[in-house]
Amino acid sequence: MKRIDRNYKVRNFHQAKWDEPIIFELSKKGERGVLVPKAEEEITAVVGDGVSKIPQHMRRKKAANLPEISQPRVLRHYMRLSQETLGADVNIEIGQGTCTVKYSPKVNELLARLPQITEVHPLQDESTVQGILEIMYKTDLYMREISGMDRFTFQPSGGSQGILTIASVVRAYFEERGEADKRDEIITTIYSHPSDAAAPAVKGYKIIYIHPDENGHPDFEAFKTVVSERTAAFIVANPEDTGVYNPRIKEFTNLVHEFGGLCGYDQANANGLLGVTRAKEAGFDMCFFNLHKTFSTPHGCGGPATGATGVTKELEKYLPAPLIDYDGSKYFLNYEITNNPYSIGKVRLFNGVAPVVLKAYAWIMSLGSEGLYEVAKVAVLNNNYLFKKLMEIDCVDAPYIKGKQRVEQVRYTIKKLTNDTGITTGDIQRRMMDFGMHYWTSHHPYYVPEPITLEPTETPSKEDLDEYIETLKHVFNEAYENPEIIKTAPHRSVCHKIDESSLDNPDEWAITWRSYLKKSKA
Template sequence: MQKINRDHKVRNFHQAKWDEPIIFELHKSGERGTTLPLVEEEIVNHVGDGISAIPQEMVRTKAPRLPEISQNRVLRHYLRLSQETLGAAFNVEIGQGTCTMKYSPKINETFAASPKMTELHPLQDVSTVQGILEVTHKLDLCMREISGMDHFSFQPGSGTQSLFAMASIVRAYHDANGEGDQRDEIITTIFSHPSQAATAAVKGYKIITLHPDKDGFPDIERLKEVVSERTAGFVVANPEDTGIYNTRIKEFTKIVHDAGGICYYDQANANGLLGITRAKEAGFDMCFFNLHKTFSTPHACGGPATGALGVVDKLKEFLPGPIVEQQDGKYILNHNLKNSIGKVRSFQGVPQTVLRAYAWVRALGAEGLKDVAKIAVLNNNYLYHNIQKIRGASAPYIKGQRLEQVRYSWEQLTKETGVTTDDVSRRMADFAHHYWSSHHPFIVPEPFTLEPTESLSKADLDEYIASLEHISNEAYTNPEKVKNAPHNSTIHRVDEQDYFENPEKWAISWRSYLKKAKQAETVKS
């Protein structure tokens, strides 16, 4: 019997692969997962049949075309799909880059799954939902302390929606002051998230982008050149996606304020800042946090996300309403915001996400939150120090100054072996690791962006580093093996480069798929 070397850090992994149809194709007419008994006659006589009271125009004329399938086949189907998926609960998740993947305490899932939460209805009278309103208000108070802001809304459904809301507030603020038409420019930076420029552009702003100086900091001299009476606002992440923290950020916000602009802060990834720096002291008028990143609630495939949007006092009246406030010992929904931008999402967002975040904050306390930042920065700098020892890897710009993440480069590896960052990404899947390159365009050549959070141990980091080192050695000795990866994953390379960009080649629903398939058959015949 061969002895397995457990000291070897590169994991021998082969992902399960199932020839698994989508659930609509598993449909078998008449098959049932659960058979419900008929309602007893006594109940019908007392409360009715439950259908007749529904207005006729709301009653379906046909049953929905849902798959009919037994319980055991449903279970088998989703377990198989889960085996074909990499995720934070399955593997050492460092490679999601700017998206802060961390361990989310499972006790918080128990809270969120409580009937007290799952049976809430957004149209209930506020007197019947005092509990979740209290949690929301208390999380608001925590966020004020963490950021220095004066008021928070948890209505936005994502970081991008928070950025859109903030751009809307900038527009509403200048409109209220009679300068809306004059101030038509938003300044941002090339290493900030693309959503910053995109959301401002949707609001009709001209976008001015600051590029880095030789050390990787946003060019402050360029800011002085472009700021003017047309400046509506300045939006930035700090640290940016390179992981470099701009210690001169207060000079940037002062320059914009002196010109009459509003400064707003993308803190989607605040993992390295908790308890150490605050938006207020950096001169910002608004900021947002992603509860589904820094505050340890699951990303959940982009579904139940929440952007916590905070503002200073002068911008409170512009927040998306209503906001939760305490009044005479009770919690209310304040709809009376004079210049509110209106709703950016239905109702109050996702209360389960707010509850999880509140539980996480309360469990850690002030010192615990600060420890989160310290450990995240320590983990990142350990990774940073060791990756630069790997042949072909580097970290562009100023040396030795990174916070919670780093945008690295395989430029040397590509020049010497022909192996690209996309090749390395696919090969990492063979060792049960996810790996992200960068937003496009690639400002850093052949980039890869890593962010180890406080959840990772030294052993986890060593495993990830060893896998990268192993692939680097392969690139120099057998580059074709890396270029043809993945070898142990569920799928291999997608040959057509425009596959995900071409809507003619994908469908967002089963109905859309059937329609396109029928059209394709018609064209073929």
């Protein structure tokens, strides 16, 4: 038997691919997985039938339309779906730049699954949830030390909601000063995350974009022309999504403060900055961290998430209620700080996604300050090793700061490959799925042509990075030598090429089974 040559880094890959209906389509009238017993007479004598005490207007007119399916079939259904899923436990997660997908220690996952967490309810009496309140309180203290801010809220359920919280604090701050009507502009940059513009726009702000100078830094001369008495805030990521760090950031924040504006720091991805720089010293009044990115909780696709949002002492009273405090003997929900006419109220119903905060707390505690600094160093090292190797490939380039390293990620371009072969970055993305690897292009619009945005984090080893690099090289070679295999990809993945023509038409969307049934009958 011939032994597989493991010196060749490109692995063969075949993913399970089931023609699996959604569970509502598998439903069969009358089929049961569990027969729920009727309540015993002794119980009904005390509590009744369980329905009569519900007000009439709150009762369903007909039973919920739930799928009816046996245990073996429901088990097969979800096992098949699990086989069609990729993630950090199955493949090398390097290709999700700006979203930071890193390894989440399994001990933290076990902690989050303990019944003391899974069975906690946010409406329980404070005396019965002292554990999770303590964890949230102490995580707040760690966030303060890491950022230099004076108070954090874990209410926002993700980064975009963290930015919305910042924009709401900005609005409340200027409303108290009677300047809300005048301060109607927020400045950001084209390479900051699009939510840095979108969330303030939801609050009614006019968004002003700063483009980069020839080195990829936000153009300070252009910035000076737009900062004015109309500026409510400057909200920016640094480093931006290109991986380029703005070394003059303090000049930007100082200028905004001179005109009376506020500054918010998008630190969703602080991977390369832990223990190196802080928001406070950069002149920011507010910042947020995505616990599901930097603090390894993990990302979990669209959630669960927490956009931990911190502010200076001056802005504390505007935060959403309640905050968590400690009086020396017990932890409690403090409404006094935020129960005032200036608070922005709630941005979601309860405080945080408890398992996410717990996992971030455990991760921070296990690493300590030296460990967090080591995370930053390894993340930067991994990114720049990947950068050096990819820049040796003829068809790959990276705009800006030529010859200098990036921080935690890079936005590359394969414009030359596209010009030479007609193969686009979207085509490469689909072909990489055939090797069990993720590859991300960019936010739209594509300011960098034919972009690739890669962020290895501190998780992968050199061997992992080499495997990803060799797989990319293999696919790039295919673009020149066998472009048809890329144009028709993916071939061995559960994913497939879709018709995107209706993605901008809400009439074609059906995000629930109920909406699908309504639209399919229309």
